[in-house]
Amino acid sequence: MEELLKVRNLTKRFGAVAANDGVSLDVRKGEVHCLFGENGAGKSTLSACLYGYYRADSGEIVFKGKTAELNSPADALRLGIGMVHQHFVLVSNFTVLENIIVGSSDVGVFLNKSEARRKVVALCQECGIDIDLDREIWQLSVGEQQWVEILKALYFGAELLILDEPTAVLTPQQSDQLFRIISGMRSRGLSIILISHKLREVMQSDRVTILRKGKVVATVETAGSTAESITALMVGHKVTKHVRDRSVMPAGEFLSLRNVCAKGDWSEDVLKDVSFDIAKHEVLGLAGVAGNGQKELFEVLMGVRAASSGGFSLDGEAIVAPTSREMLDRGVGFVPDDRFLEGLIPEFGTAENLVLGWQRAPEYRRGPFLDRRKLGLLARKKIEEFRVVTASADLPVERLSGGNAQRVILAREFLHARGLLLANQPTRGLDVAASEFVCEKILEKRAAGFAVLLASEELDDLMRLCDRIAVIFKGRIMGIVRPEETSLLDLGMMMAGDAKEPERTVQ
Known part of the structure; x- marks a missing residue:
């Protein structure tokens, strides 16, 4: 199959941390290529480099046979690289049609809405998307808003579409419909980079590139792999799926x-x-x-x-x-749905976040002040027990991966x-x-x-x-x-x- 995208030795650093370390991969025309890895493995950073959010420190991105200079998402869109974000970027009181065409070259002093509608209707028919173009975004279900994001990228002429956790807020039926749409786009030559942590979705791709700690571990053909083997490559060992013990009865x-x-x-x-x-x-x-x-x-x-x-x-x-x-x-222990907005104070370290809500408890204080020695001992114990990957207990939790930040919340709530x-x-x-x-x-x-x-x-x-x-x-x-x-x-x-x-x- 013809190669659409080549990435060679791409490195992106944030200070001393290499989020992407010499990453190389290729995406073929008309394939679904999955990026799979642990939280903090570098998937989001790589996709951000491919879409122009970040500029790689070194390495090369080749798109359609030419070296790509990606300094902004506008550069990516002009080349034919689109992205659908996990959190939608839509204007709630604009119609579907208006959201799709806003920012395109078709919008000048005068807008030929009928021509834009014709083009969008044709895209809908090609992809099997049934949506009312005159409804406003706030009137749509989450699944329908997902279709709008996809249509917008295709309207801009995307030949490579990056989907970041596309089914995070969809029902099983909506997820099935999304993959039917993806299959339709694939059949007409569109390439898809799929970022997902759901193995059921990963196994619907053509190939999977597994990342670990910023490096490529392997790229495998999905048809010749199993969910278990791909997961083992991701973490370096077999992962056991836990199930409830049915011998323990509620009472x-x-x-x-x-x-x-x-x-x-x-x-x-x-x-x-x-x-x-x-x-x-x-x-x-x-x-x-x-x-x-x-x-x-x-x-x-x-x-x-x-x-x-x-x-x-x-x-x-x-x-x-x-x-x-x-x-x-x-x-009562409470794990909120937004870990950084409601579960943690991002600027505080692990030690301080472990006693949030209990900072006035006598066991954590020395007079009117927090007992830093006790907090340090507690933090080191919980970091080890919950396997939190952090440089120190004082490192702000905003610099942790989502998985490690969640472990800090669990450690605190399970403690109390x-x-x-x-x-x-x-x-x-x-x-x-x-x-x-x-x-x-x-x-x-x-x-x-x-x-x-x-x-x-x-x-x-x-x-x-x-x-x-x-x-x-x-x-x-x-x-x-x-x-x-x-x-x-x-x-x-x-x-x-x-x-x-x-x-x-x-x-």
């Missing part, structure tokens, strides 16, 4: 919610009569596409957001108008939690090895008698970790099912608003 109700309703930031209804129980020794999964009330539910349970009606009890005691301080004092663990997207954006570490720690808490509420968009994780799974859609629980009695298709349908039949629902 003794610990958290009970009854008809909980809550308002959003704009006084809209975000939680609607949410009811469920979680027992000790139980993991209750919460499945749903992002933005369907998961975040607000956790905020209610942590005393950050007030319930407008209904309530909940903890270990048999009714909780009335709780504060975050009260919930922490009651032994006593009976209930609330984990909202704890493996989001993590590689396979880091995800399995998180899963292992969650199951340890289950075995110790904790009640765990685990929200995740990784349905495979929910199926193997959870005793039951509750599906939330537009703030309402569509049903609660047992993993052994349901399928990913069932979960996907419920996530899209199809309520589970009563006889299959377990309360």
Whole structure:
């Protein structure tokens, strides 16, 4: 097959750290080429260099046989390199058509909208995308916004499309549709660089380049490989998938919610009569596409957001108008979905972040000041226990990879939690090895008698970790099912608003 892109000995450093160290790879015309590696392996840095966000310190990028000078994304777009980001770059009150064509050379003093529409309609037909071009972005589902990003890149003439974690917020059905679209683009000669940590998606590529600590470990043909062999190449050893111990049976109700309703930031209804129980020794999964009330539910349970009606009890005691301080004092551990915005103070080191929320506790103080010696000892212990990769306990956590930052949060919350663990997207954006570490720690808490509420968009994780799974859609629980009695298709349908039949629902 004809080579579209060649990367030769590309190196990009940030200070003393080599994010990419002599990376070489090639992408063929009409292939799906996956970049796979642990958090911090250099995938995002490499894609940023290919799209002009970063300028490589050394090495060569050859596109369509010519050396490419990429000083900005505009340079990449002019060459025919497009990128769809994990967090969409769209204008919410613009229409689909306006978002696609904004910034293109077609937009001058006068805009020929009919010609632009004709071109976009043709792209939709070629790719099998069905979308209303006159709807505004805020009216679209997350999956539809993904199609807009793809159409925008194709409208600009992309021949190589970089997809960064494209299914992070999609239902299983939407993910399947995305890969059907990718297959259609591939058949018409478009090349795809896919960045994903989901093995199911990795195995749908033609070839996989595995990165480890900024270097290329190998490039393999997917057809001749297995998910296990690719994962072993990534981490350097076999990764064990953890599953819940079915011999440990849930017993003794610990958290009970009854008809909980809550308002959003704009006084809209975000939680609607949410009811469920979680027992000790139980993991209750919460499945749903992002933005369907998961975040607000956790905020209610942590005393950050007030319930407008209904309530909940903890270990048999009714909780009335709780504060975050009260919930922490009651032994509730909380892993938020945005680790840097809500879980950590990025400018602080690991030591300080380990005692956030407990900085006034006597065991961490010497008079009016923090006891730096005790903090240092605690940090070194937890860094070793949770295998946090950091130069020192004082290094700002903003300089850690996502997986290592998440380990710091887990270390803190597991240290102080006593009976209930609330984990909202704890493996989001993590590689396979880091995800399995998180899963292992969650199951340890289950075995110790904790009640765990685990929200995740990784349905495979929910199926193997959870005793039951509750599906939330537009703030309402569509049903609660047992993993052994349901399928990913069932979960996907419920996530899209199809309520589970009563006889299959377990309360």
